[in-house]
Amino acid sequence: MNTGKVLIDWYHKKKRDLPWRETRDPYLIWVSEIIMQQTRISQGLPYYIRFTEQFPSVQKLAESTLDKVYLVWQGLGYYSRARNMHITAQNIVSALDGKFPESSEELLKLKGIGKYTAAAIASVCYNEKIPAIDGNVLRVIARLYNIEYPVDKAMGKNMVSTISIENLRNNDPGTYNQAIMDFGALICTPTQPNCKECPLAGKCMAMMQNTIPNRPVKSAKTxxxxxYFVYLYLRNKNNTLIIQRQKSDIWHGLFEFPLWEYNSPIKPEDFIAKKEISNITKGLTISAIDFYIPKVHKLSHQLINSLFIEIVTDKLPAIPNSKIVPVNKLDEYALPKIIENYLTKKPKK
Ligand code: SF4
Structure with missing residues (x-):
């Protein structure tokens, strides 16, 4: 069965009103696709608006500093996406005369553009007959066709891809890809799909075989x-110390308080008693010490357990690579979400 036409008819009546739906400009489609990865529309939409206001073209993005891009991106997470966009914008301007490549194969060569994004841009902007397959599409197809193989493994993925290519036949590829995306987000949702409103309920094989709660099948979770992070929030009057992350690790290029990382949890008193910490505060007059343990910060492959130690001193110590900034100017620096949350949620004294 080719379910493409039904999905497109549904989409024309029910599609979400989103700014990038009104354009076929590859720059805007690219920005929307990258921002919306791993992000809910309600969270990503204001970022899309702010980002395209600040950087209305690939040229403007290429001309910007990375720190400015990070600042616009702040709070969205997965900062490598912003870094790769900046690199790719510079590459497009310098090597490709400011023009996006017009095929998914060429788009795939650009940093940060994977199979899904390349397919989305190529199908929407250049009518390439290629399915854009993300988690939404895997779920919808796995249910409609009752696929019993894990969709995160080769066999299941190939089945979804073959069915999607068939669905694209005789249909506008960009519209089909956007239609199935919206359908997955609005009707065939991860939990409690709205089967009563589903225009494909009569054709849904998982519905017929009563397997909806078990589709899609997934292999073991990653x-x-x-x-275990300990941040030292040193304060002297209205000043504090921050350091820019340099390593090839999460949050590369963002600013944070001096950080110590351990292999297991550490108690605040044990951290303060460590020689390296007492060396830092040696000779300083400490007027207050406080600590705060926020909830675990979840990333896709990591669980960040953090402890914040706030120490108020008569002057700030010298810590390699750190710089002194006023606390009320911290919002001029791109900070990881975990630091932002700490600054807004820590108990006020
Ligand atoms: S009937 Fe339900 S499970 Fe099947 S495609 Fe429609 S919404 Fe998804």
């Missing part, structure tokens, strides 16, 4: 590695 383990999230726990990490």
């Amino acid at each position: 383990l999230q590695r726990p990490r």
Whole structure:
């Protein structure tokens, strides 16, 4: 069965009113696709608006500093996406005369553009007959065709891809890809799909065979590695110390308080008693010490357990690579969400 036409008819009546639906400009489609990865529309939409206001073209993005891009991106997470966009914008301007490649194969060569994004841009902007397959599409197809193989493994993925290519036949590819995306987000949702409103209920094989709660089948979940961070929030009057992250690790290029990482949880008193910490505060007059343990910060492959130690001193110590900034100017720096949350949620004294 080819379910493409039904999905497109449904889409024309029910599609979400989103700014990037009104355009076939590859720059805007690219920005929307990258921002919306792993992000809910309600969260991503204001970022899309702000980002395209600040950087209305690939040229403007290429001309910007990375720090400015990070600032616009702040709070959205997965900062490598912003970094890769900046690199790719510069590459398009310098090597491709400011024009996006017009095929998914060429788009795939650009940094940060994977199969899904390349297919989305190529189908929407250049009418390439290629399915854009993300988690929404895997779920919808796995249910409609009652696929019993894990959709995150080769066999299941190939089945979804073959069915999607068939569905694209005789249909506008960009519209089909956007239609199935919206259908997955609005009707065939991960939990409690709205089968009563579903225009494909009569054709849904998972519905007929009563397997909806078990579709899509997934293989074992990826383990999230726990990490244990201790941040030292040193304060003197209205000033504090921050350091820009340099390593090839999460949050590369963002600013944070001096950080120590351990293999297991550490108590605040044990951290403060460590020689390296007492060396830092040696000779300083400490007027207050406080600590705060926020909820675990979940990333796709990591669980960040953090402890914030706030120490108020008569002057700030010298810590390599750190810089002194006024606390009320911290919002001028791109900070990881975990630091932002701490600054807004820590108990006020
Ligand atoms: S009937 Fe339900 S499970 Fe099947 S495609 Fe429609 S919404 Fe999804």
